[in-house]
Amino acid sequence: MGLDTLTIARAAEMLKSGQITSVELTKAVLERIEAVEGRVKAFVTLCPDLALKMAHEADKKIAKGEAGPLTGIPIAVKDLFCTRGLPTTCSSKILEGFVPPYDAHVIEKIVEAGAVIVGKTNMDEFAMGSTTEHSAFFPTKNPWDLSRIPGGSSGGSAAAVAADMCLAALGTDTGGSIRQPASHCSVVGLKPTYGRVSRYGMVAFASSLDQAGPLTKTVEDAAILLQVIAGHDKRDSTCINEPVPDYSAALAGDIKGLTIGLPKEFFAVDGVDPEVALAVENAIETLRSMGAKTVEVELPRLRHAIAAYYIIAPAEASSNLARYDGVRYGLSVRDGSSLLEMFCNSRSAGFGPEVQRRILIGTYALSAGYYDAYFGKAGQVRTLLVQDFARAFSKCDVLASPVAPTPAFALNEKVDNPLTMYLADIFTIAANLAGICGISVPCGFGKGGLPIGLQIMGSHFGEPSILKVAHAFERNTDFAAKRPDL
Numbered sequence: 001m002g003l004d005t006l007t008i009a010r011a012a013e014m015l016k017s018g019q020i021t022s023v024e025l026t027k028a029v030l031e032r033i034e035a036v037e038g039r040v041k042a043f044v045t046l047c048p049d050l051a052l053k054m055a056h057e058a059d060k061k062i063a064k065g066e067a068g069p070l071t072g073i074p075i076a077v078k079d080l081f082c083t084r085g086l087p088t089t090c091s092s093k094i095l096e097g098f099v100p101p102y103d104a105h106v107i108e109k110i111v112e113a114g115a116v117i118v119g120k121t122n123m124d125e126f127a128m129g130s131t132t133e134h135s136a137f138f139p140t141k142n143p144w145d146l147s148r149i150p151g152g153s154s155g156g157s158a159a160a161v162a163a164d165m166c167l168a169a170l171g172t173d174t175g176g177s178i179r180q181p182a183s184h185c186s187v188v189g190l191k192p193t194y195g196r197v198s199r200y201g202m203v204a205f206a207s208s209l210d211q212a213g214p215l216t217k218t219v220e221d222a223a224i225l226l227q228v229i230a231g232h233d234k235r236d237s238t239c240i241n242e243p244v245p246d247y248s249a250a251l252a253g254d255i256k257g258l259t260i261g262l263p264k265e266f267f268a269v270d271g272v273d274p275e276v277a278l279a280v281e282n283a284i285e286t287l288r289s290m291g292a293k294t295v296e297v298e299l300p301r302l303r304h305a306i307a308a309y310y311i312i313a314p315a316e317a318s319s320n321l322a323r324y325d326g327v328r329y330g331l332s333v334r335d336g337s338s339l340l341e342m343f344c345n346s347r348s349a350g351f352g353p354e355v356q357r358r359i360l361i362g363t364y365a366l367s368a369g370y371y372d373a374y375f376g377k378a379g380q381v382r383t384l385l386v387q388d389f390a391r392a393f394s395k396c397d398v399l400a401s402p403v404a405p406t407p408a409f410a411l412n413e414k415v416d417n418p419l420t421m422y423l424a425d426i427f428t429i430a431a432n433l434a435g436i437c438g439i440s441v442p443c444g445f446g447k448g449g450l451p452i453g454l455q456i457m458g459s460h461f462g463e464p465s466i467l468k469v470a471h472a473f474e475r476n477t478d479f480a481a482k483r484p485d486l
C-alpha cells in the first residue's frame with residue numbers, strides 16, 4: 001500500500017513523527033494521479049508544481065514544530081472554489097480564462113492549516129447535476145466501475161478521494177452533491193448545517209442551499225477537515241457566529257441509548273433498488289446491535305420536497321447566474337451588433353443545456369404573475385418541511401435513510417432525461433431545504449461491487465451527533481476500508 005492510501009489522521013501522525021515527509025507523500029499522490037487519472041478523469045486542473053512547493057513549505061513548518069492540523073496533507077478542491085492564481089471554471093465554458101484574484105474562505109482556511117493543494121476537481125456545470133455529465137469538459141468515471149457515473153455534482157472530488165489521488169477533498173452540497181457522490185464512490189461525505197461554513201468565494205448556485213464540506217476516506221478525517229473549515233466569517237452574512245465544537249472529541253464513546261429516527265416516508269419511496277434497501281436495513285440493524293434505539297418518525301411534507309427544490313434552486317440560480325454577461329467574467333462573444341446581442345451570444349455559447357434549462361425554469365418561476373404560484377408556494381413548503389424535521393428531531397437524536405435510490409448507474413443512462421435525474425435526489429434535498437446537516441458513510445456493496453451509502457442526518461448544528469454515529473458504524477464494519485481495484 002502506497003502513501004497515497006493514507007488517511008489524514010494517519011499521515012499527520014507519520015509527518016509529525018518524521019517517518020515521512022510531505023514531499024514524499026505529495027510525490028506518491030502525484031504518481032498515483034499519473035497512473036490512474038487518464039482513466040478516472042477527476043481533475044479539471046492539476047497543479048503539481050504548486051503542490052510540491054507547498055509540500056516543501058510544509059516540511060519546513062513541521063521541522064520547526066509549527067505543524068497545523070493539515071500541514072503537508074495533499075487535498076483536492078472542487079473547481080467551484082475561487083483559488084488565487086489558479087483557474088476556476090465551475091466546469092463551465094462561460095468562466096473560460098477566469099483566474100480569481102482571491103481565495104475562497106475555505107481555501108484560506110485549509111491553506112492556513114497547512115494543506116497541499118493538488119488540483120481542482122471536475123463537477124457538473126455550476127454544480128447542477130448528479131453525475132458530472134453536465135461538465136462542459138468531460139464526465140468523470142466511477143473508480144469502482146469506469147463505465148459508471150461517480151455521482152455529482154462533486155463527482156470529481158469523490159472519485160479523486162476514492163482513487164487515492166488525494167487524501168481528502170472539498171466539495172459543495174446544494175441538494176446532495178457531497179453525500180450522493182460519496183455514496184457512489186464509497187467515501188465519507190458531510191454536508192454541514194447551513195451557516196456553519198462560510199460561502200465566501202464559493203461560486204453561487206442557490207445561495208440559500210449551498211454549503212461546502214469534506215469528502216474523506218474516514219469519518220475521523222471528515223471531523224478533522226470540518227474543524228478546519230467551519231466557523232464565522234464576516235464576509236458571508238449567513239455564516240453563523242457561534243463557537244465550533246471539537247468534532248474529533250465528538251467521535252469518542254459508544255452510541256448506546258442514542259435514538260435513531262427512521263422517517264417512514266423515506267422507507268416508502270418508489271423505485272429504491274432492493275440492494276440499497278437491504279444494505280440500509282442491515283446498517284440499521286448493525287446500529288441497533290451496537291445499542292442504538294430506533295423509532296419511526298414522520299416527514300409528511302417530504303413528498304413535496306423535490307418540487308419545492310426544483311423551483312427554489314433554479315430561481316436562485318437564475319438570479320446568481322445573471323452576472324455572467326460576457327463583460328465581467330470569462331467568455332465574451334463579441335460578434336453581434338448590439339450590447340443585448342453580446343449578452344445573448346455569450347450566454348448561449350457559454351452555458352450548457354442543463355444550466356440554460358434551469359435559468360429558464362427559474363426566470364419563469366420568478367416572473368410577475370407566476371411568483372406567488374411557484375416561488376412563493378415553494379417557500380411555504382420549505383417552512384413546513386423545516387417544521388416536519390423539528391417535530392421528528394423532538395423524538396430522536398439523528399435520522400437514518402438511504403443516500404440515493406440506486407447504486408451508480410451507467411454513464412449516458414439518464415443524461416437525456418432530466419426529470420428522472422431530479423427524482424433521484426429524493427433522499428438528499430430535504431436536508432438542504434431545511435438547512436440541517438447530513439453525512440454519507442459507506443454501508444455496503446451491491447452487484448458488481450458497486451458501493452452503497454447510509455445517510456445520517458442531524459438537526460441544525462448536530463454535526464457532533466452525526467459524526468459520532470457514522471464513526472461508530474464505520475468502526476463496526478469494514479466497508480470503508482475497501483478500495484477500488486484500478
Ligand code: GLN
Binds near residue numbers: 172174175
Ligand atoms: N442533483 C442536485 C441538482 O442537480 C443537487 C446538486 C447539488 O447539490 N449541487 O441540483
